[in-house]
Amino acid sequence: MRQRRLIAGATAFGLMTGAGALALPAASADEPAVLLTEDFEDGDFSPLSQNGGSALSIVDADGDKALLVQGRANDYDGFKTPANLLQAGGSYTFSAQVKLSAAAGTTTSARFVVEPAYTWVGNTSVSADAWTTVTGTFNAPAGASPAALRAYLGTGNLSAPYDYFVDDVVISGTGAPADGGAWQPTPDPAFVPGGATNPTTTPLAAARGTGNVAALTFDDGPNPGETTALLDFLKDKGITATFCVIGQNVTAPGGTELLRRIVAEGHTLCNHGTSYADMGSWTQAQVEADLKENLRIIRAAAGDSALQVPYFRAPNGSWGSTGEVAAALGMQPLGLGNLIADWDGNDLSEATLTANLRKAFSPGAVVLAHDGGGDRSNTVKAVATVVTEKIAESWTFTLPQGGVADAPAGVTSDFEAGTDGWTARGDGVQIAASSDAHSGTGSLLVTNRTQPWHGAALDVTAGMPVGTAVEISVWAKLAPGQSSASLKVSVQRDNGGGSAYDGVAGAGASVTADGWTQLRGTYTLGAAADKAQVYVEGPVGVSFLLDDFSLAAIVEKPIQTDVPGLKDVLGAEGIEHVGVAIDARETVGTAADLVRKHFNAFTPENAGKPESVQPVEGQFAFTQLDQLLDFADANDIQVYGHVLAWHSQTPAWFFKDGTRDLTNSAADQALLKARMEAHIKGIADHIDARYPNGDSPIWAWDVVNEVIADGDTANPHDMRDSRWFQVLGEGFVDEAFRLADRYFPDAALFINDYNTEMPEKRADYLELIGALKARNVPIDGVGHQAHVDVARPVQWLEDSIKAVEALDPKLLQAITELDVNSSTENQGADVSGAPADPYSPAFEDDADAAAEVGYYYRDLFAMLREHNASVDSVTFWGISNARTWLRTWPMARPWEQPLPFDDELQVTPAFWGIVDPSRLPARPADVLPPRIADQSDIRAVSNGASGVKVNYALPSAIDTLDGPVQLTCTPASGTRFPVGTTTVTCTATDKAGNTRTTSFDVIVTRKQAGKP
Known part of the structure; x- marks a missing residue:
């Protein structure tokens, strides 16, 4: 700097503080005070901004830092002061040190020009021989707009382009704005800030770290072609950068895909506004609206409503009030740093841009290049050349200062x-x-x-x-x-x-x-x-x-991009919805990449359950569900809603009047029905408000879930004796479907249950569904959870699918919660009454277990393809083996590998069993005994004391390798059974010698005299 300038006050004014500072006066408003001073020693020229088509950079000049103005085609090309600095009626003094470049070879004039009237202030002759002080005073008109009162440095007319240096810019005056406190954004509880840690209003333009470090930043994208090539290069070199993206380019063809790739490959995002508009003269409200809208565009494209966008860079470097607004919205203003003049109107040859980029590199620099806004192919080539050189010279590439905090040390x-x-x-x-x-x-x-x-x-x-x-x-x-x-x-x-x-x-x-x-x-x-x-x-x-x-x-392993997508393979084979159960964890990072590649539907694992949506009566909580809906909406994924009425994960208040348990009285039934309607209507109203055009991503709902018990009950169809049933009886199912049909008229409405493949439960399930159809209940589909194990016969599930097809071929069917465990026994999915320990692995070797699960998936999906006319949807219950509920329920089961993707989101034998069974490993030796269907006790009546001959049907016995297996039962069918209870024991043995035994009772009672 040519001379030291001291700020009269230390209180920050609105926009920025730091080496280039805007300050409030320490004295009264009637005394002159320094409002802006910039000596460029910090390597940044903010709060000044670019004006016109100039290129601004910080350079060494005569032993100090100075601002170099290059690439000038007009007399106004240079820098400009921020908006809202000058106030109506104020009196101001402007001062700057100016010197022409040696190449200018001429003498000309320079002055401050104040918009909007373009008033000249301090017109002075300047040359390349020495630094000249350009100074003058300006009285702002009363009634002038502070947003429009901005000064730029103008020069004499250009017969030929020339460059100049400027230093020690100072503005003082008596018209400092009143201290109304820091600007605050519009209150919005739903708004998620950008994610910067303690952002400052001062634009920062230095890289993190010391020594030969630099931060690469790219503006004006994403742009198909240039951004793609740039990402390819950065990925090849293992480098991450910061991309300042423009909303209109994100929404343009190819923009969404590029933005997702930027995020997926670990780069940092920067908000660059929705368009190329100069925001320097905008009001805070206008800036706020634009920055929020661009955040919405970015997050919608990424499918992540909380995606971090920790930086903001003003288009054209025209800051105005943008810095304070960005900081208030959680984004660190990012200074222009070192430019390479790669925008239209400059020499855009590869050689020139390469030379400019080499010059832009200095230790700790933020380097700005462009990947959009025009043909930037030579920029990409220059980046590839120079960055490769810098890598060879042991440079490292970091983030700019500010923004997100460094990864926690742990x-x-x-x-x-x-x-x-x-x-x-x-x-x-x-x-x-x-x-x-x-x-x-x-x-x-x-x-x-x-x-x-x-x-x-x-x-x-x-x-x-x-x-x-x-x-x-x-x-x-x-x-x-x-x-x-x-x-x-x-x-x-x-x-x-x-x-x-x-x-x-x-x-x-x-x-x-x-x-x-x-x-x-x-x-x-x-x-x-x-x-x-x-x-x-x-x-x-x-x-x-x-x-x-x-x-x-930790650093996650990227997903495999060289394998086919499940949704593509199964969709081509007639299964329309290929889904997965997720929560918010799967809307970010690598897991989100996997969802986008393989699935076109998902089920909210917990976010739609009653206790999540309405934990307290009348107080709905949709934050978790909304995040998932936003992710679905942004990625063209459909949602299978789960669940409207369930006995589990439903708050106790549903079934109480104060502290009193509800009964089946008429008054209590009316209360519970009203609560059911309020719950379903509350969800529907929220969805309708979010999607007023009826384009909600929800395609289906589990209306009722797990209403059939596993064993015999005294209720019709062995209905579960839930609180819903105790108060409303079987009619609660009818009520739930009729309400769902009223409030979700466009969604497919499903009943859902586990163990529906088990022959006895199948019979109960079909009875209930048939009764619902007979009562004209608006049921559209039947869900089979399919929490199965490697020994459970696929044939049993097919028998259930066929039974539904026979009952009503118009009913849709869905596999709703698929996983295949490799434990010795599977008790289904009744989380309300966990089975007793211990579970144990069916295989000693985990690789054998994974292979057998793969073969099970092969057989299962071969069957499902045969029924694609009715099986509309298949949903896997978890994104990966690491996230499966089976690993911890009802005890630790670390051996479980029930899903197509492993702990690191890589494909498993289960995946190949579905997609390409020829890639399965060799099948392990058969260690799985046959599975025998449960058999209810048999009752018979004897006319005399000697008992009665009883014929019984043998239970179904199937082996996953051998198919149907012959049962040997003792006492055999056709035997005379005595009065009393006799246990029948049945044994099945497969070809490998694996044996399973089951039993049931034959109960014979003696006919009483005088009774028929």
């Missing part, structure tokens, strides 16, 4: 000095330091647990940025004297007074008191949370120790 607890911030979770739970340690000398003891969710918790909010995959690990051991128990790690997310709960994928295991067991898994926070806690839970009454906890960010 969270650890070793309990060497106490509880390390962990707290008791649940009333009465006690935590204390213990000397029984996995490593070192300390651990955490958790006792007095009276609920499964009781345990110990740690606030990890700072360690889990949205969309960042983390690995969570903790070592656990049971307290002395306890038998083995399954423990697992979970996450509680708190937002706006509500809470949600997620399992940590894979972080469950059977733990003993004999030694330490590691609980380790992965987790991605799918949406912003006010608070996130990790906690360890397990069976009631179990006391345990924890040690060596860690949480650290």
Whole structure:
């Protein structure tokens, strides 16, 4: 700088603070005060902005930093002051040091020109020989618009283009705006900020790190061709950059796909406005509307309503009020940095742009190039050349300063000095330091647990940025004297007074008191949370120790792009909807990439259940569901709604009047029906408001779920004795369907249940469906959950599908919750009454288990293809083996591999069983015994004391390899059974010698005299 300038006050004014600062006067408004000073020593020229077609860069000139103005075709090409700095009626003094470049070879004039009247201030002769002070005063007219009062440096007419330097720009005056406090955006509880950590209003233009580091930034895209080539190059070199994207280019053909790729490949996004419009003279309200709209466009295209867009760069470098608005909206203003003059009107040859880019590189620089706004093919070539050179010179590429915080260093607890911030979770739970340690000398003891969710918790909010995959690990051991128990790690997310709960994928295991067991898994926070806690839970009454906890960010393996998409393969074979159960975690990162590639439908795993949607009567909570709907809408994915009426995960208040349990009285029935209607109508009203044109992505609903019990009940069709049934009887099913039909007239309405392939439950299910049809209940489809195991015959499910087809061929059918476990026995999916431990793996080798699951999928989908006229939809219950519920229910089952994608989202044998069975590994040796269908007890009446001859049908027995297997039952059918109860034992043996046995009772009673 030529001379030191001091700001008279230190209070920030509206827009920006820093080396190039706007300041309020320390004295009264009647005394002159320095309002703006810029000496360029920080390498950035904000709050000044580009004016006209000039190229601005910070250079060394005569031993100090200065602003170089190049590429001038007009006398006004140069820099401009920000809007709202000058006020109506104010008196101002402008000053700047100006010097022509040596190549100018002439003397000319320079002056400040104040818009909108283009008033000249301080016209002065300047040359290349020395620095000249250009200064003058300006009195702003009364009634002038502060947004329009902007000054630029103008020069004498150009007979030929010339460059000039400028330094020490100072504006002082008595018309400083009154301090009305920092501008605040329009209140909007639904708005998700950009994601910058503590953004400043000052545009920053320096790279993170020291030494030979630079931050690559690209403006005006995405643009098919140039952006594609640029991404290819960056991916090949393993470099990430910052892309400042324009909304109109995101919505243009090819823009959405490019934006998704930018996100998927780990680049950072920057908001560059919805168009190329100069925002420098806009009001804050206008800027706010544009920046919010561009955030909406970006997030909709990415399918992530909380996607981080942590930077904003003003189009043309024309800042005005944009900096303060961007910061208030959670985006760090990003200065122009070092430009390469790659926009129209300049020499855009590859040689020139390559030379410009080499010059733009300096340690710590933010480098700005363009991938849109015109033909930028030579820019891409220049980037490839120069960046390759810099890599060879050991340069590294980082983010600009500001924006998102660096990845957290991680969270650890070793309990060497106490509880390390962990707290008791649940009333009465006690935590204390213990000397029984996995490593070192300390651990955490958790006792007095009276609920499964009781345990110990740690606030990890700072360690889990949205969309960042983390690995969570903790070592656990049971307290002395306890038998083995399954423990697992979970996450509680708190937002706006509500809470949600997620399992940590894979972080469950059977733990003993004999030694330490590691609980380790992965987790991605799918949406912003006010608070996130990790906690360890397990069976009631179990006391345990924890040690060596860690949480650290990990790099996810990208999905495979060289395999066919499930939706494409199955869609071509007549299965219209290929879906997956997801929550917010699958709307970001690599999991979202997998959803987009393989599925055209999904089911909200929990976000649509009654306890999620209406936890308190009359208080609906749609945040989780809305995020999933936004993701579906942005990615042209349809949604299978789950679920309107269910006995589980429904708040207790549904079935109470105050503290009193509802009965089947007429008044209580009316109350429960009203609550059912209010719940269904509340969801429909919300959906209709979001999609007023009727284009909601919801194509179907589970209207009722799991209404048939597994065993005999005293109810018709063996209806589950749920609170719905106890109050309303079987009619609650009719009521739910009629309400769903009224409020969701365009959605397909399904009944859904598990174990529908089991012969006895099949019969009950078909009876109920037939009764509903007979009563003209508006049912459109039948759901088969298909939580099956590798030994459960595919034939049984086909028999159920055929039975529905025979009942009414117009009924749609859906496989709604498909997974295939490899445990020795499967009890279906009744989460309301967990079966007893233990489960055990059917195979000793995990690879054998995975292969057998693959063969099961082969046979299952071969069957489903035969019924594609009625089977409209197949939904997998989980995105990957790491996320399957089977790994932790009802105990730790780490061996389960029930889905087409493994823990790292790579394809499994299950995938190839569906897509291309020729790629399956060799089938393992047969260790699975045949499966025998359950047989109800048989009752008979004897006329005398000697009993009666009883003929019974043999239960179905099928082996997954051998097909139907002959049963041997003792006593045999046709035997005379005595009065009383006789147990019949049936045995099936397959060709490999695997044997299964089942039994049922024949109950013979004696006819009483005088009764028919």
